[in-house]
Amino acid sequence: MARDIPPGFADVSVIVAAYQAADTVTRSLTSIAAQTLKPTEVVVVDDGSSDATFETAQAFEPHMNGIRLRVVRMDTNQGAGAARNRAIEESSGGTLAFLDADDEWL
Template sequence: MSFLKELVSVIMPSYNSKDYISFSIESVLKQTYPNWELIIVDDCSTDGTPDMLAEWAKADERIHVINRKENGGAAMARNTALDYSSGRYIAFLDSDDKWKPNKLELQLRFMEENNYAFTFTSYEYITKDGEQLEKQVHAPRIISYQDMLKNTIVGCLTVIVDRNIIGSFHMPNIRTRQDLATWLSILKKGHNAYGMKEILAEYRIGNDSISNNKWKSAQKTWFVYREIERLNLAKAAWCFSHYAYHAIRKRI
């Protein structure tokens, strides 16, 4: 199949991630699909992460490390990686999450066989220590722009985008929910996102200020509705009520 020769650019932002990033990198190295480049952009870490990343870059020529000169947040780090990347396909993985070994191969096959340009997969939660939890997020078959406004179920760690079809894109420079805003900008052009039922990624949850982080996420989601998507108050409130419902369901 033609997808076997296509380069996948894996985008990974990093900030003070020395405790987990090696597990994330190893999950890319273990992929059954070998034609990838891993672009790690470190956002001025202070915990020794840059030294660790330098060693990884020496170990495999497919790993590229970019060290930012000033901290700008995950969106700017991802955009730096996007500008550097050369792959047809763009995949995302955060520095504390993991992929299953056949993630790229199965997902690219799914895209090739169906001519899909924007796909995502189901995923499961793991603890801060990497232990599996009995909690999974199951990807719906298809998500449109209007669907995404009501249900932010697409996990960034599971997304692959075909730039030959979607075109070049960047993330808006906001500190959180930049992934949601990005998916909305792509879907708003008339594309759909297609989900795979297979669980192909592991999302790590921490124990620090979880309720506070949920509140901040809700606030930023509202910001995306009102300031980026420019929804009127009634439409934003209607979408937010659905978002809240689905967010609670994801965590039950």
């Protein structure tokens, strides 16, 4: 069954694995929200950070320009691969794109 995707959006889930990324995750999310063709959702997985990564990502939700933001916290650090796999399990998009929490899209 086809999903209703609004104009300007694509059936894409962006996967962001984050660890100790409180200082960088906002920049990554800003770059996603600024895209001309926006993903329908972003799934951020905080991989057991001891800093404010989880709270910082959650607080960015009002700035997502209509993109659904899901922020998931893992209890312990299990590595980027495990965080990405968890995000994939949580995602609903037909296509996946990956962006590290310390990187940005132009």
